[in-house]
Amino acid sequence: MSWLTGDDDDDDRKYSEYDESSVRMRPNPKANKPRSKIRPEHADAIEGRVFSVDRGRYGIWVDEGTADERQIIAARARELGRNQQGKVSVVTGDWVDLVGDTSGTEGTLARIVRIRERTTLLRRSADDTDAVERIIVANADQMLIVVAAADPEPRPRLVDRYLVAAYDAGITPILCITKTDLQDPAAFLENFAGLEFGVIASRSDEVPLDELRELLDGHTTVAVGHSGVGKSTLVNALVPDANRAVGHVNAVTGRGRHTSSSTISYRVGSGWVVDTPGVRSFGLGHIDPSKILSSFTDLAVLAEECPRGCTHLPDAPDCAISEAVAAGALGDVGRLRLDSFQRLITTLGSASV
DSSP: OHHHHTOOHHHHHHTTTOOGGGOOOOOOTTOOOOOOSOOOOOTTOEEEEEEEEETTEEEEEESTTSTTOEEEEEEEOGGGOEETTEEOOOOTTOEEEEEEOOSOOTTOOEEEEEEOOOSOEEEEESSTTOOOEEEEEESOOEEEEEEESSSSOOOHHHHHHHHHHHHHHTOEEEEEEEOTTTSOOHHHHGGGTTSOOEEEEOBTTBOOHHHHHHHHTTSEEEEEEBTTSSHHHHHHHHSTTOOOOOOOBOTTTOOBOOOOOSOEEEEETTEEEEEOOOBSOOBOTTOOTHHHHHTOHHHHHHHTTSOTTOOOSTTOTTOHHHHHHHTTTTHHHHHHHHHHHHHHHHHHTSOOO
16 A cells, blocks of 8 residues: 555556546535625714614714704614624614714615713613623713602612612712602602702692703703603603603502603703613612712721621621711711611612512
């Protein structure tokens, strides 16, 4: 055998009649070129703000505040990329770069090729054991927490959850209590006496539009709340042509019916209000409890003297915060703030509301 004797001449003569032209190649059935890993730079892309998301189509404002201001519809470009969970999410409030037909003419479709850096992200998880986050809105700087004084009954622990999410995201919370003509909200507000945020009262027959517009002007505000509390009613009052569906409370269960089914933003003065679907639970499984303390700056200073690994809960041994507040370091307000802080971090370890 030639491979034992080292004689390669016989093999060379045997295959001398063949050359590369004899190789049969299977045709490419799709006639596609091999995919390149090099992505285009899209230097000619224009910027826009996402105001709605609906089944893979994105409503976007471009050239805001100019004579060319217009709405366009866009889809995700293939090169937009993926994250660990799959596709990179494009959400209401995102600033994005667009190519393609950006004229806004009916029937045209642009492509989103990049998401600009986000300043904030409001997120939630399916439940407290699920660390996978669901992004609700991007780039909001205020959260309008809408809760009814009655019908349905207010749920302080759900409000706690909204506050935790707001503090985690670096978003300023505002509490709006609706239907105050049905019930005095004073007892409910005592749950939050130690927290420093704005409170607005609204009657069923009188919405404080001037006060709301002043708070929303110049800001991107995400409105959140339990179903049936009147969130979409507020949005319709602020933006008469919004036509958000308004639900009613079930007389038997006392629960509201989900009406708004999508997250969409509306212009209010020089700001934006983002209406979100009503929820009955708000998972916090993705949140780091240490971020909550940073929102209580006065308590965070005291915590510098806490032992390593201190939970800051009422039963935590040698907790410097508890000891200082008990000694009157921050007065009565400090006691209330400590109580609120401890309730919020306890919320992180509780079952989903």
